[in-house]
Amino acid sequence: MLKTQPWVKLSGIRTCTVLVILLLLSGCNVTKTVPDNDALFTGYSVSVNDEKDSSNRKAALETELTATVRPKPNASILGWRPKLGIYNAFYTEKEKGLKHFIMTKLGEPPVLLSEVDTGSISGVMSSRLHNRGYFNNHISSEVKSENKKASINWTAWVGEPYxxxxxxxxxxxxxxxxxxxxxxxxxxxxxxxxxxxxxxxxxxxxxxxxxxxxxxxxxxxxxxxxxxxxxxxxxxxxxxxxxxxxxxxxxxxKPYTLDDIYIFANYSLGDSLSTSDTLDFKGYHYIPNEDYVRARHLLDGVFLEKDSIYTRENHLLTIKRLSGLSAYKFVNIDYATDTVNTDKLDAFIYLTPSLKKSLRAEAQMVSKSNNFTGPGLTVSFRNRNTFRGSELLNVEFTGSFETLVGGTGTGTAPEGVEDNSSGNLTSYELGVQATLAIPRIVSPFNLRNLRTEFVPQTRIGLGFDFLSRVNFYQLNSYNASYGYSWRPKQTLTFDATPINLQYVRLSNTSEVFDTLLKENPYLQRSFESQFIIGSIYQLTYSTQMFEERTSQVFDKVTLDLSGNLVSAFQSLAGAHTPTEDDPRTLFGDPYAQYVLLDNDFRHYLNFGKESQLVARLATGVGYSYGNSTTLPYVKQFSIGGPNSIRAFRARSVGPGTYDVPDELAFSFFDQVGDIRLEANLEYRFPIFGFFKGAAFVDAGNIWLLRDTFDENGIVDKPGAKFEFNNALSELAVGTGLGLRIDVDFFVIRLDVGVPVRVPYLPKGERFVLNDFNGSFSGENSMVLNIAIGYPF
CATH class of the missing domain: 3.10.20.310 (membrane protein fhac)
Incomplete structure (x- = not known):
C-alpha cells in the first residue's frame, strides 16, 4: 500500500479550472492591443540554399543568420504567449495603479510587424555571409500575414565560398x-x-x-x-x-624582462606610491611592512620574478592566485618601463584588503530531505586574516526548531507518541562549527609550490552538534578533521581529508524508541554510540563553469574509509578478534569499520539560454566489516524526498521490496540501506520572468548487502537484500511537474510528484499510474515537495 499522509486537498475540478483560466489568459485574443493596419509578429524562419556549396556549413550559417533577426517575437510556450496574455488582460492607458504595474512588470507588449526592418536585417545577413567567404550572396524575405498575425521567412542563396x-x-x-x-x-x-x-x-x-x-x-x-x-x-x-x-x-x-617588483600589501585608493618605506624580501620590495600579511605567505601566489621574461601567463596566474586570498578583495598589477634600463619593466602589485572581521546573523526556514521543516538561526563570525597569512577562520553557531510537515506514513503511532498528523513530531538542534582555511599546503613534508591559478588550502575543522528528536532520542555528535583541497586545473578538484574524526553518542532514549531498537537489532547497531575514525577522499570533475557549452558534465566520486588504522594498531598490540557481540572498543565505545564508495554523475544539455535537459545517476555502496556489522546510521543511504524520488516522501522507499509494517510506519527511522541506485531526468524550461518550469522522471531504490535477522532467527526485512537480477524491477519510479521561482540569488522550488511504480507492492501490482486519484491524499496520490534550490 502506498503510504501517504493527508496534507493538502485540491480537487480535480479546481485544478482543471485553474489550468483553463491560465490557458485563456495566455492564449486568447493575442491581437487585442495590435493597432489597425499592423500585425503581431508571431515568428520567422531562416533557410540557406546551399546546393552549389561544398563546405557543409548550412546548419551553422542558419544559426548565425537567425541570431540577426531583431526584434524577437513575444515569448511563447507551445503556442501560448503568457506575458503577452497578461499584457492584454491588464491593458490600461493609465500610467499608474495595480493594472499598470501588472501590465508593465509581468506582461509584455505585442511585438509588431512594423518594428521589423526586413531590409536592414537582410543587409546584416548578407554582410555576415560575406565575412564567411560568400562574396556573391543573395537574401530575400517573404511576409505572410493573416488575421493581424504575421511571420517572415528569409532565404539566403549562396554559392561556393572563396x-x-x-x-x-x-x-x-x-x-x-x-x-x-x-x-x-x-x-x-x-x-x-x-x-x-x-x-x-x-x-x-x-x-x-x-x-x-x-x-x-x-x-x-x-x-x-x-x-x-x-x-x-x-x-x-x-x-x-x-x-x-x-x-x-x-x-x-621588442621583448622585455622584469626588473624591480613592488608589492603594496595594504593598498587603498588614494594612497601615495612612495617606495621609501620598503621591506626587501627575497628580491621583492614589500610595502610598507608585514603588519597585515607576512611576505613569506604572500609570495606563494606571486609568479613574477626579477630578471625573468615578462609573460602574460605569469601575470594572469599571479592575479588569480592573489585574488583567491581571503585577506584581499581587489588585486591589480601595473607595469612601467624602467627609468634606467629601457629594455626592462618594473612591476607594481596593488593589494586592497578585505574587511578583516565580520559578524553575521541569518534567520532562515530550514527544510530537510526528511520532511522536517521550521525556523532556524545562524550566527557566524569570520576573520579573513587570522594569523597574518590570509587564513580564514569561520565560527558558526546554529540553532533550529523543526516539525514534520506532511508526515511520512499512515501507520498508527505507538502509545505515548503523538501521531504525525497532529504536527507534533518535532525536533530541535543546536551546534557550533569552527573551520580554519589556510591558503597553502601545511604538511610535515617540504612540498613545492603548486603552479595553479587556484589557491591550495589546508582545512582544519572542529565542531559539536546536539539533536533532540522529541519523544524519541537525543544525539550528541563531535567532529574534528584535517584535510587538503587543491585544483590542478579549472575542471578538476581534489579533496583529501586524511584525518576525519567523529563521535556519535545516543542518549535519553524513550521507551518507545528503546522498544524499536530491541525489536530491530540492525537499527540498534546503526544507532549505537561509536567512533568514526578514518579518511575521506573526493575527486570532482565539472565543466559547468563553461556556460557557453551545449553539453556540461559534473561528476563527484567519494571514498570514505573508517577504522582500518585503529584496527591495524590493535591487531599488532594483540587485541582480541572482534565479534558482533564483542567488538573492539576505544575509550569504552566501539568504533566503526567500513569502506564506502559514492558517485554522483550529472549531465546538462542546454537548449538556448534557459531550457535545459538534466540527467543524473547517483550510485553508492558501503560495506562494513571487521569491527562493525552495519554502517553507522549517519553513513547509510536513504531515498525519496524533494532531492531524490519526488513522488515518494523522504525515507519512505526501500530497502528493496521491504514493506514497513503499519505499526512502524509512523517514523521510517530504519528505511536505510548499504546500496543506492538512483536516476533522474528533468527538463527545465522558462515560463516568463523569474518563473521557470520543469518536467521530471525519477527512479531508484536502496538495498542491504546482507540479510538481517531478529532474535528468533527470522529475516528482519524480507526483500531488503540486493539481488542483481531483480534490481531493475525493484526500482521505485515517479514523475511530475515543477514550478521554480528563480530570482538569481535564491530559488524557491515546488515539485508535484506522481507515483508510477511502487516497489513494496506485490509483483503484478507495482504499476499504480492507472490508479492515480488526482489529489494529495489517500493511496496513489500526489506528493508536494517545497524546497530551496534546484534538486541537482
Missing part, C-alpha cells in the same frame, strides 16, 4: 618579433584550402598576440597587424598577406 590559397607573413627581418612569429606558423589557424572566414582571421591575430605576450612583448597588440586579401587570383581563391603596420612603435616590437 577559399584560402596562400598565407604569407610579411615582416621586417630586422625585427625581433620576426623570429617569434615565424616559430608559431605551424600553429596558425589559417590553412590553405579552408573557406575564407573573417572570424578565423581575427582569431589568428589574437593567437599571435597571445604568443608574443608570453615572450616578453608587453606593448604588442592585435591591432598592430593588418591583413591584405587578394581575391583576383581566380577560381574563387584568395591570397592572404598578414603584416605589421608601419605605424607600430619600436617599443611594441
Amino acid at each position: 577559399r584560402l590559397r596562400n598565407i604569407k607573413y610579411m615582416l621586417d627581418d630586422s625585427l625581433q618579433a620576426q623570429q617569434a612569429i615565424e616559430q608559431t606558423k605551424a600553429e596558425s589557424l589559417l590553412k590553405p584550402g579552408d573557406p575564407y572566414d573573417l572570424s578565423v582571421m581575427t582569431q589568428e591575430r589574437v593567437r599571435i598576440d597571445a604568443n608574443l605576450k608570453n615572450k616578453g612583448y608587453y606593448y604588442f597588440s592585435p591591432d598592430l597587424m593588418i591583413y591584405s586579401v587578394d581575391t583576383t587570383v581566380g577560381n574563387r581563391q584568395a591570397d592572404v598577406l598578414l603584416r605589421i603596420k608601419r605605424a607600430a612603435s619600436a617599443q611594441a616590437l
